[in-house]
Amino acid sequence: MMTLKDPVALAQALIRCPSVTPHENGVLTQVQTWAKSLGFSVERPIFTDKNTPDIENLYARIGKNGPHLAFAGHTDVVPVGDEKAWNFPPFEGAIKDDKLYGRGAVDMKGGIACFIAAVARYLEKTPLEGSLSLLITNDEEGPGINGTIKLLKWAADKGETWDATIVGEPTNPNHLGDMIKVGRRGSLSGVITVQGKQGHVAYPERAANPLYLTIKLCEALKNTPLDEGSSHFQPSNLEITAIDTGNPTTNVIPAQSTIRFNIRYNDNWNIDTLKQEIENRLAKVKLQHGNASSASYQLDWMVSPGGVFLTKNERLVSRLSAAIEAVTGRTPELSTSGGTSDARFIKDYCPVVEFGLVGQTMHMIDECVSIKDLEQLTEIYEKFLEFFFADNSNE
Structure with missing residues (x-):
């Protein structure tokens, strides 16, 4: 019989849902089913969009009182x-050679299983002095439109x-306990359409x-x-991701071309200042070369998936770091590297x-997770719950 304190069994059950x-x-x-058996009230809202x-x-x-800690994650997989x-x-x-295989094993059904197992262990030993919630979406790997952002609101x-x-x-x-993500760079994308005039190359x-x-x-x-970067972030970076004319021939001058680009930016910028910088750079080109060409361009900004943020909340960061060190012996790096996650939405509501x-x-292919890591992550989450709810500070 499955026990809710066993993260391996929970992770297997989640993986078996395609x-x-x-x-x-x-x-x-x-x-x-698991949350209700632990005493959670559960709602399952459905969100729609065109x-x-x-x-x-x-x-x-x-729980009905504070402090209120949430665990957020996604059950959908690629x-x-x-x-x-x-x-x-x-x-x-x-399971083979102490590894659990399956789509979602690490991203992130394994993490959800570990947190539920940790809560089961914690509640068995300790009365909850506060509140716990689960924010779970099935739209993180997809458009992200009808998921966490709407669930939070x-x-x-x-x-x-x-x-x-x-x-x-x-x-x-590389190893469990290496890194906590305490922030993320922002992401901004744009499309430049350059309009010319089609003609014969001769x-x-x-x-x-x-x-x-x-x-x-x-x-x-x-x-x-x-x-050149900042005290907490690596340098902002702009990458050109596509240049396209839609022209498969060699004897036709194309009518237009498009440039697609993405910027991962740090806390030297916000959306408005970064847009202005890019628009100024492009405008200088047109001023310098506009008289030599009848081509023109239009810049369209895409909807931003999230702005830059940095979490400095002592209660959250230091207690989680202490839990990781207690279980693994490692002192985690506090990092802002990588891409985006649903934390970009959550940071508008609380420290994350x-x-x-x-x-x-x-x-x-063959996504997998160490059985040992599943157990240790459960222990870390359980230890963190102990530290978090024992701390009466408001930091």
Whole structure:
């Protein structure tokens, strides 16, 4: 019989639900069953939006007083790719050589299993002096439109507030205890459409090739670094991700070209100042070269997935660090590296950090997690609950 204190059994049960975004396929029902058996009240709101699939989410809470700690995560997983390339069926939850295999093992069904097991162990020994909640979405690996961002607003509109949140993403690069993510760079993307005039390559005087302006615009974006970093963040970086004319021929001057780019920016910038910097760089190119070409450009900004943030909350960061060191003997690095996660939405409601399993196999064929790591992460989460709720400070 499954015990809720066993993270391996819980992780296996979650892996066996083939919850590739946006399909729930029983995975939230499994979490709901466990949460209710631990005394949580559970709600499963469904959010919708145009041109995106409807997404079911889960919010669970136990306790009525503060402090209020939330655990956030996602039950959806990325597609398995070529299933024949897997050594074990991706939704079987097979165990071999002390490793649990399956899609979502580390990203991040294993993390959810560890937290639930930790709560089960904690509640068995200690009366809860505060509140715990679960913020679980099935839309993190997909568009992210009908998931955490709407779940947070839905809960806040009902009067929910949180003092701190842990996101159970796989943050450790090599060993459990290596790293806590205490912030993230912001992300900003844009598309530049360069308009020229189509024509025959033998008669360039009758056309306006957009690629020459395209090249100069790309140089303006990349040639000067945005900054040299800050005390908590690596340098901001702009990457050109695509240049396209849609022109498969060699004897036609294209009518237009597009440039796509993304910027990962640090706390030297905010959305407005960064947009202004890019717009100024592009405007200088047009001023310098506009008379030499009849090509023109238009810049369109894409919806930003999240701004830069840094969590300095002592209660959250120091207690989690202490729990990690107590279990693993490692002092975790406080890092702001990497991409984005749902922490970008949570930081608008309360202090948030990310800590979970080792992420080396996430999204890969034969994704797997060490059985030892599942047990140790459960111990870390349990120890953190002890430290967090024993601390009466408001830091």
